[in-house]
Amino acid sequence: MESQFAALLRRHRIAAGLTQDELSAGSGVSVQAISTLERGTRRYPQPGTVEALADALHLDPDQRAALASAASRRGKTGTDKQRPKPTVAASPRQLPFASGDFTGRVREMDLLTKHLLNAKGVSVTAITGMGGIGKTTLAVHAAHQIADHFPDGQLYLDLRGFGIGPPLEPLDALTYLLEDLGETPPADVATASARFRTALADRRLVLLLDNASDQEQIRQLLPGSGGCAVIVTSRRSMAGLGGRHFQLGEPPLDESIEMLRRISERPDAPEDDCAEVVRQCGGLPLAIRMAGARLASRPTWPVAHLAERLADGRRRLDELQLDDSGVRATLVLSIEQLAGSDDPVDVQAVTMFALLGLSDSVDLTSALAAALSNSPEPEAVVVLERLVDVHLLATPGPGQYRLHDLVRVAARELSEQMLTEPDKEAANTRWIKRVSAVVWRGSEYAGHGVTREKWIDKEWLAGADDLPTAEDILAWLDRERPNLVGTVQQAAQLHPMLAIQLAIGLNAYYALRRAWLEWLQVNEAVLRLVSAGQDRVAEGLVLHDLGAAHAELGQYEQAVTPLLRAVEAAEASGDGNLQALCLSSLSHVLERTGRITDGIPYAERARAIGLRLGIPPRAAWACLALGMLYLKTGATEAAERHFTEAMDLLVEPGQEKYRGMIAQNVGVAYREAGRYDIAGKALQEGLELYRLAGVAIPQAEVLNELGRLRMAEGRFDEAIAFQSEGLAIAGQHGDWLCEADIRKSLGEVHRAQGRLPEARREWRIALSIHEQHDAHGAAHLRDLLAST
Known part of the structure; x- marks a missing residue:
């Protein structure tokens, strides 16, 4: 001991x-x-x-x-019979020194002191949080604040739950506490606990039990009656202890800046530079204290210089370390406490912590942890929750986990110490392959398309057998969506071929969710990997998807170059379908940039390839592109001829959905050209074809287009009727993007009627949907709301 x-x-x-x-x-x-x-x-x-x-x-x-x-009396134990008789301390005053540079925590101090003063009888208050968050500092200051209301004194004991050596045993803790009260401690814990409760029954004092290892260490140390205020601090959750709990987080930015200025003795330090230091410290009070002390000992350093040094994640913990009391030492204590535990879950948590350090993902999930640790997901959840209990992980929501910035650095350091290079590679590979399997299974449900169908290896889908339905796949991808771009970027560094495989497979999911910016980012991440020309099909797909993502974002000029390169790669690959796809997309982009005559030859080539290869959908889309191009030139007969050909190419049974898509696009093209009569017929035909095909969401989308047509005609009631019907379908089938689109259009109809409150209501709901799902289009909605 x-x-x-x-x-x-x-x-x-x-x-x-x-x-x-x-x-x-x-x-x-x-x-x-x-x-x-x-x-x-x-x-x-x-x-x-x-x-x-x-x-x-x-x-x-x-x-x-x-x-x-x-x-x-160094070296004596609670059972040493030669112990000198304890000195009577009827009114102990054991609270540690309250630091003079204590800053902030105004809200927490107010809540804590009010609770301690207003509680009836014995009050137990637990302050929990990660190491370095300021639990002890807050507890000591609160105890000093209320000390005058507890005339029988203050007891303080460090239970050594996280520190050098084992945690203090309850009997040893009771021995110290009883001696400090002038009592003779007995030799067994039950008698000692009873005597301690007796000693406190008639006293009103503050008992600060600092640095507890767990709830069991505390239970025998609690008063049974009387008017004592007990404050417990711990890195572990104390949810089962009873009483009031304060889970301490990072203080507000203004308080953190004030703290840095006071400790560094620089009251006028630039606010932006201080804020950057605080950000690099992750808002952790201990880290801010270390940063302030470093600045105080180096008066010639500008605050901005320290911020620059902290920006290097590899040495950030070194900058925040002073002898044995820095951030690294504090975090290591939590890890060592787990490693020395007899509980196998604690020991597994150490390995899991190191494995999490391998990931670049901001949001961590149980699926990621299960893949990294090669364990079943329910087992991974148990271990993750143990890391939450000791505040090495935060949990912003059910099934979601997050590492504090500085804790992430510590996790990466531990991974370097604990894991071999083969271990790290195996863990990362398991996760990337798991994501790829789910992504390609989702692509299979959506329909790969001719080129991707021939390009994939069916073995890639084997790792998603536990997700049997399209709904399961989509739900999994939605949960992991915040990690997908980071996973591709990390794979590009570690496993280039897997990164290409993953990026190309994400086409279907990102198209469904209209996550165009993320689609752009994953293709940019692998662009250099496919540019060597070893796999021209992969190169063509990545370049095509990159150009298509630019186009969906409205960045038509930026889409031209990658699509030109995609055409070149497709021609070199010998894949005619890919060539026709790239040519059609390029012609569409050129049409949107106003280069109509440039686009026509590309669309003609795409049509010819589709017809030659006997791929009707590819030829049909090229005909649609040609019709749109000729309509823009005023060649209405040529446009109508190509629109008709597009529909005639899709006459086989089961192609009603694709005929509906052609009709819908024709209707939109005629509406944009001001030919409302023809537009209405085409859109109605599209609606009937979608109904015949039994697809719901496309019906909602074409109803929205019909509403926009009626608005252009000034027939506002009919517009609202169409869009309300579409809104009901979207809501019934849970398509939030379609709902947002229709609400945006409804708002435009209301605005055209002069009903601005109703318009703003629809736009606010649409904006909320976009923000909730991080979908492209939020900026335009904000502009609409700002301008009305």
């Missing part, structure tokens, strides 16, 4: 906010001697040493006496 003197010295130093170096400078005792004393290696400090340390720590008389007493 660690000596009481070592524990007392360390907790007084930490409570005072001093490093070992700073305590050495203030006391004249060497850093080596202080370190030896805190580790318990040096067992009998001289009285002069104890006095010097007490002076530097600004201890009050009672605290000095306790420190001296602990030094004189």
Whole structure:
């Protein structure tokens, strides 16, 4: 068991906010001697040493006496029968020094002190949070704040739940507490606990139990009756302890900046530079304190210079480390406490923590953890929740997990220490292959298309057998969507071929969710990997998808170059379908940029290839593109001829949906050309074809287009009727993107009628949907709301 003197010295130093170096400078005792004393290696400090340390720590008389007493009985245990009779301390005053640079926590202090003062009978309050978040500092300041209301004194005990050596056993803790109350401690925990409750029954005092390892360590130390206020701090959850719980998070930015300025002794430091230092510290009070101390000891450093040094993630923890009290040391204590546990889940949590350090994903999920650890997902959840319990992981929502920025750095360091290169590669490969399997299974449900169908390896789908339906696949991808771009980017560094495979497979999912920016990002991530020309089909697909993503974002000029390169790669590949696809997309983009005559030859080539290869859908889409191009030139007869040919190419049974898509696009083209009569007939035909095909959401989309047509004609009631019908279908089938589109159009109809409140209501709902699902189009809706 660690000596009481070592524990007392360390907790007084930490409570005072001093490093070992700073305590050495203030006391004249060497850093080596202080370190030896805190580790318990040096067992009998001289009285002069104890006095010097007490002076530097600004201890009050009672605290000095306790420190001296602990030094004189070093090495004794709670069962030592030669123990001298304890000194009676009827009204102990053991609270550590309250640091003078305590800043912020205004809301927490207010809630905490009010609760402690207003509670009836015994009150138990737990303050939990990750290491370095400021639990002890807050508890000490709150205890000092209320001390005058508890006339029988204050007891303080560091339970050593996270620190050097094992946690304090309940019997040892009770021994210290009883002696400090002038009681003789018995030899067994049950009797000691009962005597402690008796000793407190008629007292009103503050009991601060700091750094608890878990709830079981605390239970025997709680008063049974009376008017005591108990404050417990721990890195573990204390949900089962009862009483009030405060889970401490990062303080607000303004409080953090004020703290940095006070500790660094730079009250006028530039706010932006201070904010950047705070951001690099992840808002963690201990890290901010370390950063402030570093600036105070380096008065020639601008704050911006420290911010630049902290920006290097590889050495960030080094910058925030002063002797043994820095951020790294604090986080390591949590990890070591898990590693030394007898609970196998705790031990598994250490490995899981290291594995999570391999991921670049901001949001971590149980699926990711299961793949990295090669374990069933329910088992991974148990381990993840254990990391949450010790505040090494945060959980922003059910099934969602997140690493604090500095904790992520520590996880990466641990992964470097614990895991071999083959271990790391195997873990990353499992995750990338898992994502790829789900992505390609989703592509299969949507229909790969001719080129992707020939390009894929069916073995890629084998890792998604536990997701049997399209709904399961889509739900999984929606949960993992925040990680997908990062996964492709990381795979591009670690597994180039898997990265290409994953990026090409994401086409169907991103098209369904209209996540055009993310689609752009994944193709940009692998562009350099396919540019070597070894797989011209892959190169053509990536370049085509990159250009198509630009086009969907309205960036038509930026789409031209990748689509020209896609045509070149497709021609070199010998894949005629891919060539026709790229030519059709290029002709569409050129039409949108106003280069009509440039686009016609590309569409003609696409039509010829589709007809030659006997791929009616490809030829039909080329005919549609030609019709749109000729309509823009005023050649209405040529346009009508090509539109008719497009429909005639899709006459086989089962192609009603695709005929509906052609008719819908023809209707939109005629509406944009001002030919409302023809547009109405085409859109109605599209609606009937969709109904015949039994597809619901396309019906809602074409109803919205009919509503926009009627609005252009000034027939507002009919417009609202069409769009309301479409809105009902979208709501019934849960297509939130379609709902948002229709609500945007409804708002435009209301605005055209002069009904601005109704218009703004629809746009606000549409904006909320876009923001909730991070969908493209939110910026335009914000502009609409700002302009009305």
